[in-house]
Amino acid sequence: MNCKPRYHIGFSREDLGEHPPAFALLCGDPDRAARIARETEGVRLVKILSENRGLNSYLASLPGGQRILSATSGMGAPSLSIVVNELYDVGIRRIIRVGTCGSIQDHVKTGSVVITRAALCRQGAANDIAPVEYPSAANPFVTVALVNAARELKVDWHMGITASVDTFYEGQERTESSVNKHLMRWLGGVCLTKKTLRALGVSEERLQEMHRDEIRVGGITEEYRHLNVLNYEMECGTLLKMAGVYGFAAACICAVVADRTAGEEIARPLKLAAEENAVRVALRAVETMDPEYLKPCYW
Numbered sequence: 001m002n003c004k005p006r007y008h009i010g011f012s013r014e015d016l017g018e019h020p021p022a023f024a025l026l027c028g029d030p031d032r033a034a035r036i037a038r039e040t041e042g043v044r045l046v047k048i049l050s051e052n053r054g055l056n057s058y059l060a061s062l063p064g065g066q067r068i069l070s071a072t073s074g075m076g077a078p079s080l081s082i083v084v085n086e087l088y089d090v091g092i093r094r095i096i097r098v099g100t101c102g103s104i105q106d107h108v109k110t111g112s113v114v115i116t117r118a119a120l121c122r123q124g125a126a127n128d129i130a131p132v133e134y135p136s137a138a139n140p141f142v143t144v145a146l147v148n149a150a151r152e153l154k155v156d157w158h159m160g161i162t163a164s165v166d167t168f169y170e171g172q173e174r175t176e177s178s179v180n181k182h183l184m185r186w187l188g189g190v191c192l193t194k195k196t197l198r199a200l201g202v203s204e205e206r207l208q209e210m211h212r213d214e215i216r217v218g219g220i221t222e223e224y225r226h227l228n229v230l231n232y233e234m235e236c237g238t239l240l241k242m243a244g245v246y247g248f249a250a251a252c253i254c255a256v257v258a259d260r261t262a263g264e265e266i267a268r269p270l271k272l273a274a275e276e277n278a279v280r281v282a283l284r285a286v287e288t289m290d291p292e293y294l295k296p297c298y299w
């Protein structure tokens, strides 16, 4: 057994006891990983494994006795790729990303959760690991367990395609809240002023309804909306590709904390409750997972 702590995550296979936990919950935010292990009803903190580089990792147990790892990926695919590589090395074979995201569809409201069945992976780190065409698909059995758990807990859920991108601002077409107001055309489309819209024959009534003097059309978000993408986040696509390449089971559930059909802001008042719902669903999925589907042949 390799007893040396791994360089970034700061713990070793030996720190996990005789058998590594069956599941890891992996959060971008170290505070969420800590809350899962320290403050979630029914979860008992067994051991702080490491808080190296803010990549907080905790061993915890559930009421039925199952042990879980609550770990931190950091933000974005490069950090996630390091953590997942080292988690695999210490014996982790099932990872549920428990994250936050922005909705790009009208029917996906803030406060709900999105369970990813596949990702549009626009992530540079993933290209170091597999060809760009390589599928970014969630494990179907863990995904169904997440859906069943959300139904049982009566959490407002959606299942669908997630866009995983490398930047929160430019890549998710944010301009008002970003210092960079000039998106590249393939991301931002074009801005039409009221004057141009009038010349194009848009009625005065419609122009009056506009909140701003210009609208942006043909941007990446509009394109993804038409492709039935539900949400934006920044790690899932690479995680799912790594699962395919390394051979482990991965799935993703994200709390919706921004409504990108209406604006760019994070809905801070409901963020914590939405995250708690995503955590509860993930833990219930772990508890109720049919042991048959834990076999390596289902990864």
Ligand SMILES: O=P(O)(O)O[C@H]1O[C@H](CO)[C@@H](O)[C@H]1O
Residues within 6 Å of the ligand: 027, 028, 029, 074, 075, 076, 098, 099, 100, 101, 168, 233, 234, 235
């Ligand atoms: O809340 P987490 O899990 O960090 O996930 C989302 O939040 C961060 C951006 O605010 C990115 O990491 C994105 O994927």
Ligand SMILES: O=c1cc[nH]c(=O)[nH]1
Residues within 6 Å of the ligand: 100, 101, 102, 103, 168, 172, 232, 233, 234, 257, 258
């Ligand atoms: O809009 C959002 C919210 C959370 N995380 C993202 O990546 N985007």
